[in-house]
Amino acid sequence: MNVRSYVKDTWFEAREGFVDVCSAVDGRVVARVSSNGIDFTAVLDHARTGGGPALRRLTFHERADMIKRLALYLNDRKQRLYELSYDTGATAKDAFVDVDGGIMTLFSFASKARRELPNARVALDGAIEPLSKAGTFAGRHILTPLQGVAVHINAYNFPCWGMLEKLAPAIIAGVPVIEKPATPSAYVAQALFEEIVASEIFPKGSIQFVAGSLGDMLDHLNGQDAVSFTGSRSTSVALQEKPAIVLNAVRFVAERDSLNAAILGPDSGPGTPEFDLFVKEIVREVTTKAGQRCTCIRRAVVPVAWIDDVERALVSRLERVVVGNPRSEGVTMGALVSTAQRDDVRARIAELQREAAVVYGDPAHVEAVGADDTAGAFMSPVVLRCDRPLEADRVHSVEAFGPVTTIMPYQSIDDAVAIANRGEGSLVASVFGYDARSVDEIVLGIAPFHGRVLVVDRDCAKEQTGHGSPLAPLVHGGPGRAGGGEEMGGVRGIFHYMQRTAVQGSPGRIATISGQWNPGAKERVLARHPFEIAFEDLQPGDTFYTPAREVTLEDVEHFARFTGDAFYAHMDDAAAKASPFFDGRVAHGYLVLSFAAGLFVRPELGPVLANYGLEGLRFLQPVYPGDTMHVRLAVKEKAPRKPEYGEVRWSVTIFNQNDVVVAQYDLLTMNATQAHVPVLRAPAGV
Ligand code: NAP
Secondary structure, eight states: OEEOEEETTEEEOOSSOOEEEEOTTTOOEEEEEOOTTOOHHHHHHHIIIIIHHHHHTSOHHHHHHHHHHHHHHHHTOOHHHHHHHGGGTOOHHHHIIIIIHHHHHHHHHHHHHHHHSOSSSOEEEEEEEEOSSSSSOEEEEEEEEOSSOEEEEOOSSOTTHHHHHHHHHHHHHTOOEEEEOOGGGHHHHHHHHHHHHHTTOSOTTSEEEOOSOOTTGGGGOOTTOEEEEEEOHHHHHHHHTOHHHHHTTOEEEEEEOOOEEEEEOTTOOTTSHHHHHHHHHHHHHHHGGGGOOTTOEEEEEEEGGGHHHHHHHHHHHHTTOOBBOTTSTTOOBOOOSOHHHHHHHHHHHHHHTTTOEEEEOOTTOOOOBTSOTTTSOOOOOEEEEOSOGGGOSHHHHOOOOSSEEEEEEESSHHHHHHHHHTTSSEEEEEEEOOOHHHHHHHHHHHGGGEEEEEEEOTTTTTTOOOTTOOOTTSOOOOSGGGSSSOOOSHHHHHHTTEEEEEEEEOHHHHHHHHTSOOTTSOOEEOSSOGGGSOGGGOOTTEEEEOOOEEOOHHHHHHHHHHHOOOOHHHHOHHHHHHSTTOSSOOOOHHHHHHHHHHHHOOOSSOSEEEEEEEEEEEEOSOOOTTOEEEEEEEEEEEEEEETTEEEEEEEEEEEETTSOEEEEEEEEEEEEOGGGOOOOOOOTTO
């Protein structure tokens, strides 16, 4: 099978320059990869002039919907990916992590974007900042999509997840993608990409796929482009140093080698649940994907008193691992991706052996079930032990990207922290312990060196997702040698493909640019109450002023009796005066809020379906008995949720008789669309 590329909305098949890719299981050639003949400047141009503008015409929600539709589409078409993955050495369980994990990542990005980003083309970061005394000049950070292309360079170990975790945030941001899979698993990536193309979800020019070399593409990148790389540190450095990338300050985010640590807490000896969880997790990490995981536990850091127990427990579990053909019944660990990779891992183990001794597994030999172990890239899990980790270097810097881990003892918590941090920055570390004092100290000690820290104990044991499972809403990436600390997960991962710009101007101008109404911007004072208006017809800036009402001492006392809130500031004049904040008894903040609702709420059945919360509530001035209050209710922003309804964010401002703001907050309601405004039905039989 010749692996094809997809460029300029057409499948391209090279005629020469092929690299053979062999099955990890039996060594037969399963694919040939080449990108010879592709015009890379034309590929970039197609994305920049076609895909980019098409994506930027859509809102965040529309782009997130495309990602969700893709997830649903792929969910029904996984089997072929599973079949092909066997030849990369992956078991069905490994393929699940790759394929299903990738699809779950799409779902997660799509729903996060819909929840946290507006249904608009501009994203906002932070609130409006007043920049003048009279309030006629303000500033706000906006984020807009880069107008270039996102080049995604992926590692071989997760051809599906690796591609999808990058594609989703870029597309949601509004930036077209060029996906470049690693050659050893490019045939799986191509099968996935065929499905993406067949889904016909994405606009022309927004998705391209280059199997094989990227030729001179990276030499033509500029400051509107972004590269997201996953792979080894050496490749990442070579690419980051390319003149065009340096000169044009091309955004370059890297996920790369990581010597992740797992630490057993000082109070978690044999017999504790945390000890068992620790040992189990190491075995899971070392055997899943035959240890070819960026998150794999490379260093198991153990209290010196229990290092022998940990070694024995690990050996006893690893003896049950069945290495072999991933298609064969009972096999629990497959092969490395290629014999070349296995040779590389063996060479790295030899380096590690200068500081550590092999205590389990023969790096040179394994009996592989259902396979000819000379043709396939099989290898035994290997455990090394380094008794002086603080005097060692290689165990903290040499990554054997296979089923390999090193156990090492620590004497004190400070030592445990120092050992973990010798990795010079990792994607993830996990801490197994139940003693709050020591666990907290370890976590705070290692946090600056890690993108993610997982704490496992008996309380979360059943539901925790494991050392190796970054979840899309959270940070994926790490500082230092792991890449540099830029994160790929969550909304920040989407922002990586956008420019954050500080816009300064009048509050009115900032409101129109940002798409969100803010105080000081133009108000459209409505003749009708906004609660009578269906979702589509409300617009940011639509405003309603309520009549005024007095707050009496009787109201305050009634409220205190009714709710039981008899706090001294409301009930005892002398005590209230003793507070630095009050001149005497004040109305409850909750009473003021309730009266505000009483002033603006419409009792009749109508488009407002539910109030689902307040945000940013501040009581800014006391309300004294005898004061009069009125409310301004303004539509700040709205976001469609379902065909039947959408979310309206209202800016609520409560004033006193002197027009001084006494309280403000955002109110969130769900409002029906025109066709779904509820109506009273006649009782049956009438
Ligand atoms: P790699 O050899 O560094 O390759 C990574 C990617 O870079 C591949 O797609 C490769 O393509 C491409 N590449 C190599 N030279 C290039 C060039 N001159 N121009 C453009 N692209 C180029 O890494 P790998 O062997 O695939 O993956 C294993 C490594 O990845 C391990 O070190 C592991 O720690 C790391 N990794 C890290 C993470 C993470 O999240 N931190 C995740 C997974 C893997 P070709 O295959 O076509 O050469």
